[in-house]
Amino acid sequence: MPQYLLSVAIDPTDAAPSPEDIQPIYEAVDAFNDKVRESGKWVFAGGLEGIEAATIVDATGSEPIVTDGPFAEAKEYLGGFWIIEAADLDEALVWAKEGSAACRGRVEVRPFQSA
Amino acid sequence: MPEDFEAALSRIHREEYAAVVASLVRRFGSIDIAEDAASEALVAALEHWPTAGIPPNPGGWLTTTATRKAIDKIRRESNRDTKHQQAAMIIDPTPPEDSGVVDDDRLRLLFTCCHPALAPEARVALTLKLIGGLTVEEIAAAFLVPDTTMAQRITRAKRKISDAHIPYRVPQAADLPARLGGVLAVVYLIFNEGYLSSSSADSIRDDLCPEAIRLARLLRALIPTEPEVTGLLALMLLTVARRPARVAGGELITLGEQDRGRWDRSLIEEGHALVHECLAINRPGHYQLLAAINAVHTDAPAASDTDWSQIAALYDQLYAVSPTPVVALNRAVAIAELDGPVVALAAVDRLELTTYHARHATRADLLRRLGRSSEAAAAYDSAIAATDNPAERAYLTRRRGQLTAD
Numbered sequence: 273m274p275q276y277l278l279s280v281a282i283d284p285t286d287a288a289p290s291p292e293d294i295q296p297i298y299e300a301v302d303a304f305n306d307k308v309r310e311s312g313k314w315v316f317a318g319g320l321e322g323i324e325a326a327t328i329v330d331a332t333g334s335e336p337i338v339t340d341g342p343f344a345e346a347k348e349y350l351g352g353f354w355i356i357e358a359a360d361l362d363e364a365l366v367w368a369k370e371g372s373a374a375c376r377g378r379v380e381v382r383p384f385q386s387a
Numbered sequence: 388m389p390e391d392f393e394a395a396l397s398r399i400h401r402e403e404y405a406a407v408v409a410s411l412v413r414r415f416g417s418i419d420i421a422e423d424a425a426s427e428a429l430v431a432a433l434e435h436w437p438t439a440g441i442p443p444n445p446g447g448w449l450t451t452t453a454t455r456k457a458i459d460k461i462r463r464e465s466n467r468d469t470k471h472q473q474a475a476m477i478i479d480p481t482p483p484e485d486s487g488v489v490d491d492d493r494l495r496l497l498f499t500c501c502h503p504a505l506a507p508e509a510r511v512a513l514t515l516k517l518i519g520g521l522t523v524e525e526i527a528a529a530f531l532v533p534d535t536t537m538a539q540r541i542t543r544a545k546r547k548i549s550d551a552h553i554p555y556r557v558p559q560a561a562d563l564p565a566r567l568g569g570v571l572a573v574v575y576l577i578f579n580e581g582y583l584s585s586s587s588a589d590s591i592r593d594d595l596c597p598e599a600i601r602l603a604r605l606l607r608a609l610i611p612t613e614p615e616v617t618g619l620l621a622l623m624l625l626t627v628a629r630r631p632a633r634v635a636g637g638e639l640i641t642l643g644e645q646d647r648g649r650w651d652r653s654l655i656e657e658g659h660a661l662v663h664e665c666l667a668i669n670r671p672g673h674y675q676l677l678a679a680i681n682a683v684h685t686d687a688p689a690a691s692d693t694d695w696s697q698i699a700a701l702y703d704q705l706y707a708v709s710p711t712p713v714v715a716l717n718r719a720v721a722i723a724e725l726d727g728p729v730v731a732l733a734a735v736d737r738l739e740l741t742t743y744h745a746r747h748a749t750r751a752d753l754l755r756r757l758g759r760s761s762e763a764a765a766a767y768d769s770a771i772a773a774t775d776n777p778a779e780r781a782y783l784t785r786r787r788g789q790l791t792a793d
Contacts, residue, residue: 274552
């Protein structure tokens with residue numbers, strides 16, 4: 273069955289939600305995660321620390337180079353993601369709509385390459 | 388080869404292409420395989436039919452031949468590329484739900500072509516290519532882009548359908564209204580692309596109107612229970628019926644000044660019958676209301692007979708389902724006839740449509756009727772600057788020249 277990456281975009285210029293705002297989001301995401309697990313479509317999911325914790329490793333040259341920071345300056349960063357199984361894009365989009373509503377973020381849906 | 392054979396072949400191509408391709412897409416799960424096999428079948432028809440005669444069921448002949456060509460090709464390639472072939476299959480395991488929709492391969496393919504995950508311009512191009520049977524060159528000419536750009540757009544869309552596993556099926560009942568709205572929008576876009584290109588010398592763009600009407604007729608045959616499909620068909624028929632009177636001497640003729648004797652009565656009658664059918668179902672929607680407005684206009688023997696109060700009431704209903712400034716602008720035109728240009732001008736001035744030529748043209752006309760010539764001249768200038776359409780510019784320029792000094 274095809275697998276899809278549902279990734280959540282974060283705009284770092286947005287103010288971080290207050291503890292009382294974030295609690296219902298955590299609960300909604302937990303409930304959504306449970307629903308994906310129960311459906312048998314769960315592969316993996318996780319939230320990421322901020323981009324200030326990112327490190328770049330480049331071993332494409334003769335010597336590996338380690339530098340601070342994310343790939344490139346961008347308006348949005350990957351905040352977290354789900355990997356799910358779905359019969360087709362329409363099913364993946366249904367999950368993405370629920371996930372987007374739960375985490376209150378825009379979700380990008382990308383198919384994994386077929387094996 | 389007799390000429391009527393070529394005409395017959397071209398007609399069969401247009402009528403049968405979608406069914407042949409759609410049937411093969413369902414069977415083989417690949418648009419590319421389906422298209423290649425369909426064109427091979429057409430070449431075979433070109434070879435066999437002049438001597439053997441056109442078969443009694445040419446569509447069936449083409450589908451059978453194309454299926455055989457596709458199987459041959461898959462067999463040839465299966466040894467070296469089994470895995471890839473399997474990956475390309477999009478199989479729909481869910482049984483179809485009874486949603487008043489005819490289970491038809493063309494309809495499945497149409498929903499794939501108009502999938503919201505595809506860019507709008509790609510939806511239009513794929514629909515014209517796979518359902519309309521137009522060539523890449525014809526579609527490129529109709530949309531005034533280079534052939535390579537259009538070819539790339541279509542290739543990219545087909546790759547996304549395959550890579551993202553966009554399904555090949557009629558949406559389930561819960562999603563059907565929204566997804567059907569997307570299909571109707573594509574059909575209406577194709578129509579307007581043809582209709583608004585007023586240069587009659589441009590035959591390829593002219594072909595887009597009949598093509599859109601053909602698509603709507605097909606949709607209506609496949610989804611007879613949905614009045615918005617009927618409404619869109621009626622709207623396009625009632626619009627295209629006025630086309631012969633719309634431009635004269637390279638200049639746009641407004642509805643009020645058109646020679647109504649040049650309107651196509653048979654199209655108007657068909658459109659009116661469809662509008663009545665919608666009224667009987669009584670589930671009004673965007674396209675049905677636009678069709679009803681056009682029915683009122685085409686019902687009037689002369690412009691002065693127009694039932695403006697009914698038109699204003701229909702625009703009120705339309706504004707309730709589609710609250711856009713363009714609808715409000717058109718409503719103001721009806722208000723000008725009912726309550727006079729002062730009331731209408733106040734309504735137009737409230738709209739935020741500063742770059743829309745029709746707003747400036749409407750303002751110019753209302754100011755002209757109020758005798759405010761210098762303001763009218765400025766509004767005509769804004770309208771002329773905001774449109775590229777030569778016939779419309781010619782009309783606006785003439786009207787501007789007729790203004791008398793304040």
